[in-house]
Amino acid sequence: MSTADNVWGHRPESGHTAGTSLVGYKVDATDGHIGKVDKHNDDVDASYLVVDTGVWIFGKHVLLPAGTISRIDTENKVVHVSRTKEEIKNSPEFDKDKHLDDHEHRTRIGDYYGNTAPGTPGSPGTGPAGTL
Numbered sequence: 001m002s003t004a005d006n007v008w009g010h011r012p013e014s015g016h017t018a019g020t021s022l023v024g025y026k027v028d029a030t031d032g033h034i035g036k037v038d039k040h041n042d043d044v045d046a047s048y049l050v051v052d053t054g055v056w057i058f059g060k061h062v063l064l065p066a067g068t069i070s071r072i073d074t075e076n077k078v079v080h081v082s083r084t085k086e087e088i089k090n091s092p093e094f095d096k097d098k099h100l101d102d103h104e105h106r107t108r109i110g111d112y113y114g115n116t117a118p119g120t121p122g123s124p125g126t127g128p129a130g131t132l
């Protein structure tokens with residue numbers, strides 16, 4: 001599977017630079033602000049953001065695979081993701097104290113977000129898109 005097909009890898013066009021911490025960056029969905037980066041893992045083919053959604057969804061955290069990042073604005077410290085607020089809100093429940101090292105949960109998240117580019121078959125709402 002190439003990085004372009006792997007939802008856990010950074011997309012080349014996102015502007016991500018290895019070693020750059022995104023912790024504290026604001027996170028914007030395609031239709032508005034959703035929170036800020038609480039944790040950022042940059043492991044190859046296992047990269048993700050943990051986003052603190054604050055009051056938007058009652059103080060929950062969400063896990064977003066790096067492949068959902070469409071663009072990183074380092075000047076304004078904003079991460080833009082290629083999903084809507086509704087798609088993110090409907091993602092599998094995430095508990096950062098229980099699920100970070102849970103392989104089965106990560107598989108569910110990968111299936112939900114799909115191992116394909118947004119807007120193609122297998123994107124959110126169209127069912128599982130494959131396995132990790």
